[in-house]
Amino acid sequence: MKLSLKRLFARSMTGGLDPAAPPAPAPPRSPGQQTLLVAIALVLALIGTVAGGYYFAMRPVLLKIAVGPANSDDVKVVQTLTQTFAQTHGYVRLKLVQTDGAVASAEALSKGNVDLAIIRGDLDVPKNAQAVATLRKNVVVIWVPAAKGKKKSGAKITKIAQLAGHRIGVVGRTEANVNLLKVILQQYGVDPGKVEIVQFPTTEVAEAIRNQKADAYLAAGPVNSKITAEAIAASAKESGEPTFLAIDLADAIAQNHPAYDAADIPAGAFSGSPDRPDDEVKTISFNHHIVARKGLSDTTVAALTRQLFAARQQLMAEFPLAAKIETPDTDKDAVIPAHPGAAAYVDGEEKTFLDKYSDYIWWALMALSATGSLGAWFAGYLKRDERNTNSHLRERLLEMIAQARRSDSVEELDQLQSEADTILRDTLRCFEDGAIEQGALVAFNIVLEQFHRAIADRKLLIATMPQNLQRAGAQFRAMGTL
Template identity: 60%
Template sequence: MGISDMFSRPALDPAKTPGTLTPRSRKSKALLIVIAAVLATVAAVGGATYYMTRAVHLRIAVGPPNSDDVKVIQSITQMFSRDRSYVRLRPIVTEGATASAASLTAGTTDLAVVRGDLDLPKNAQAVASIRKNFAVLWVPGAHRKGSITKIEQLAGKRIGVIGRTPANVNLLKVILTQSGVNFDKVQTVQFSTTGFAEAVKNEKIDAFLAVGPLNSKITSDAIAVTAKDKKVTFLSIDTADAIAQKYPAYDSGEIPAGTFGANPARPDDKIDTITFAHHIVARSSLSEATVGALTRQLFAIRQSIQNEFPLSAKLETPDTDKDAAIPAHPGAAAYVDGEEKTFLDKYSDYIWGSLMALSALGSAGAWFASYLRKDERVTNSSLRERLLQMLSAARKSTSMEELDAMQAEADEIMTNTLHCFEDGAIEEGSLTAFSIALEQFHNAVADRKAFLLQMPETPTRTPRPHVA
């Protein structure tokens, strides 16, 4: 095959050459890649936003029905919902503090409102104190000869306990036993907190016990109903310090003079007693971040709750000491001690992990993009070799038509190469090398055309006549 035959073949058509991407196909593929990347980014940002801002719903056990504790928790629930807080509450009403504690043990609730003097579940940890309760012992009537003035004199007497919960009877037992009174020697009669005035009329009761906040309306009303001749004798619990030492759930405290009335003053002087708290407790397995957020939300609305329930709500932070009767949940303790983790503290590992993942995805994307451009690079490489072949052939060509055909083919090769460069299939250095080769080719074509134009035409020789 001669040189002219080799270069007389038709020019390469990128649209028909296998593996060659046309401008339209290149743009379509690039558009698909961009759309996929945008969708992946939107999905990742949306997922992260949902994860960070989604509300966490916690079930909280509280009882008995219609009690002040239930009303307080319902109000807190409404405030959290109104403020669109991160942590939301879902109250589960139980028969009382004992049943609430049992639900926490069973794992049917995440939180519970319980008395601090109950046998609490081992997995219960304090989030907040909802109020402090005071034990109040009194005897109807004023001091008279033979009347009861000390707890030690309650042996063989009938004592009325306000509230149906067994926990109040257990509390009375602790007080009497520590004061030297055999609990088996006394008779207890329990009264409901509602309808107390009617129930006590037909009962002969020597003393009463009520448990609640200092400003408890139930306690004040019970004292007023049982007062004889408007006189009441309050019994001081002189063993309060000893009880507090022996039973970690209790603290010693004082009831100031005039707490339950000013005219006459009830009591007329301060008296010693024991106190304990009602707590909001959480399962120890509950997330530290979730409990920390819950504690922060509770104390953000504390003033509003106390204004709404001045007689039954006084939110206090939990005891964070290691020897506390109810250990504080680590999330609540971090809030109280000012050690709550910042956003970066909580999510730095996730952030760095995400950056590493994005870096890996970027590398994978770059490899994939390079893989998609592989055919373009192979085709362009073959076209570049074709240009070099034409450069050599142009210097030996003897036909103007052949030179024009090669020049047209070179123009198509140039178009294809520029498209490859725009798509990133070849680098700038390769484009520069191609430009040099193309310039040399055009120079060679121009020189060869000039040479062919200067060559004289070969004259036509007349044949000699044949001589016989």
């Protein structure tokens, strides 16, 4: 049975309203409407909270990275990565903080002034540093220029053990390379105090070789280092092809100093001649690392590592040094422990947004469901009085049907009609508030139909009765009430 609220109003209200009367003011919002508005507000608030949380979790993060010295390859790599991250709108952005070198970068990280740093693995590693990636692997190259002029009469140096009493030139101003040379000399039983160590800036190496300021030279950098290749080429130009000294005790050095590894320089590694060197040369290597401070978020570091290796693929063609970036050592006994975020990326265990927050989302939905159920129960509890009242009104309407069938007065029937109008208003208000359901409204409609029929039938009967019978019936009823 389809129920029309408009029809209910039309049937019950036509006799009791003045068409000429001004329209009634709009009634205030019912409790049901207020409940609906509150529910909509809560849903919108929940959606806003989720959206805000997602934006907060995924907004770009700016990390400061310490690197130096100025104009070094490391600075160029970081500058390129910074531009790439900004152009690709990555989750992680970089801000370069230039330092005097790896030692100063490590100190900046140790003090918490930066989030990331590029450090040498053979230096003191800050206690709060954890590896994100290996920026590059460096090899040690020791060579002796060919004898020239008056030095031809001297004994030819072919082994590291023969360096005692000679002058050794170290390429670069960093003290770390001098310490590296001392480690090598000590492994061969050569007292570092019995050699003269001279350092040359990278821009003065060619001049030092030309003026024969040292008997042997040491350089440290990638196998394809431009600085090392130019220094060796300068030696070859001045006095002929140099002699490369093998570090055949590299395994022993690596055993005694975990920061170093045994490595090989392949034949022809240095440009300018296929015989430079003419055979594979054994040496030691060490790494430059990108490290993060220990307290940095796992999510942030995982995103950084992912962006880093994605950018490496894009930069290899235009920036060959980017090809040297490698994943960190995730073994538990690594010299520099891997950051958990970087390890998660390397091991394929990186968590997505849903992985990280699914528990919170699930609990939020459960809480929302429980809140909704509790709210529905509470709303039903508050409306139980309305339901009971409406049930009594329906019973009263049934009584009014019987009363209308006994009535002999039009005035009394009009009073019953007016009371029915009031009951109808209350019933419709209860329906709008949700206190009664559609089925209860249908039942009320059936009773109301019967009431209207009883009123109409009784009025018709009274209209056809003689006036004297009406007066007699009224007097009889009046006597019955005495």
